[in-house]
Amino acid sequence: MLDYKTCGKCRKCKHESQFSLNRHRFDGLDQWCKQCRFDYRQTDRAKELKRSSNLRFRYGIDEEVYDQLFEKQNGDCGICHESTNLVVDHDHNTGEVRGLLCSNCNSTLGKWEKYNNMPEIAISYLSNQGDWNE
DSSP states (O other): OOSEEEOTTTOOEEEGGGEEEOTTSTTSEEEEEHHHHHHHHTSHHHHHHHHHHHIIIIISOOHHHHHHHHHHTTTSOTTTOOOSSEEEEEOTTTOOEEEEEEHHHHHHHHHHHHSTTHHHHHHHHHHTTTGGGO
């Protein structure tokens, strides 16, 4: 194993402990040092690429489709109409994209789908509040 390696980004010779492990590389280490990798991930370009890749890989859509959904919903959650941090809502069985929801509504909807009778259970729970101290 090597003791030192040159970073492919900053071109500085650094101790191997300054590189993350990467089992796909011949030497088992990332080609960029940890600091260069961190700095790159903070750039707007890296964030754009990650978002674009995430949309394609997870939901099979591109940024244009996301932007169309965003415009169609006026930038609001499809359920509560808040306009904070919208995520892609999709059917887990078919993979079909349904729209954009805020994180809270998306996770609530996911739980309702997982537990088919959850709305009825929640309504029953709420209607029986206070019964325990009678």
